Amino acid sequence: xxxxxxxxxxxxxxxxxxxxxxxxxxxxxxxxxxxxxxxxxxxxxxxxxxxxxxxxxxxxxxxxxxxxxxxxxxxxxxxxxxxxxxxxxxxxxxxxxxxxxxxxxxxxxxxxxxxxxxxxxxxxxxxxxxxxxxxxxxxxxxxxxxxxxxxxxxxxxxxxxxxxxxxxxxxxxxxxxxxxxxxxxxxxxxxxxxxxxxxxxxxxxxxxxxxxxxxxxxxxxxx
Numbered sequence: 001x002x003x004x005x006x007x008x009x010x011x012x013x014x015x016x017x018x019x020x021x022x023x024x025x026x027x028x029x030x031x032x033x034x035x036x037x038x039x040x041x042x043x044x045x046x047x048x049x050x051x052x053x054x055x056x057x058x059x060x061x062x063x064x065x066x067x068x069x070x071x072x073x074x075x076x077x078x079x080x081x082x083x084x085x086x087x088x089x090x091x092x093x094x095x096x097x098x099x100x101x102x103x104x105x106x107x108x109x110x111x112x113x114x115x116x117x118x119x120x121x122x123x124x125x126x127x128x129x130x131x132x133x134x135x136x137x138x139x140x141x142x143x144x145x146x147x148x149x150x151x152x153x154x155x156x157x158x159x160x161x162x163x164x165x166x167x168x169x170x171x172x173x174x175x176x177x178x179x180x181x182x183x184x185x186x187x188x189x190x191x192x193x194x195x196x197x198x199x200x201x202x203x204x205x206x207x208x209x210x211x212x213x214x215x216x217x218x219x220x221x222x223x
Contacts, residue, residue, distance in 0.1 A: 060207075067211040071218060075211070078118060082111055083207045086165070090199035093173040094192055102202075103170040105162060112161035115210045120154075123217035131217070161209060165202055172198045
């Protein structure tokens, strides 16, 4: 029993180091681009890690602009970090012996709480106390009815964000693990391809909902 617990702990530590290592490399590439922006504008002749990250960032920024408009660059560090962390965590579960951090509710809840706090911080920073109009509806006489409904809806957001990601990744990792245990050759490959699809889709769903929540907080409240 103790050896099993130790193996899980080692696997979690290893995948944590992998995710942190990729994040550190990403940060180093960004800092180098900021130190020498002219060199960053000239693409190298061959495909490099920096090129891959640039393509990913451009695609993510384009998606963010469709949701957040001119605020996209302002929230790129937050959404980009969440996207990279969640995607790498999801993909790590496809490596035999690794456990995806996102199949733990405490990991997904931490990401969801960050989005929740950011959303309302941005709302109050952008609108001041007028942000409370988001919770009272367009007519003042409807406020006593709408306010508790809106509060419940906003409080449920981090719960739904964290549970959706946690449940999907846990189920996917469990299915892949069962197939690997029963038939370790060839048969699990389709399930791993499905797991790859799930990893990207769940990352996309999480960041899209996060962007929508922040975009809603930036809008002017009606009264």
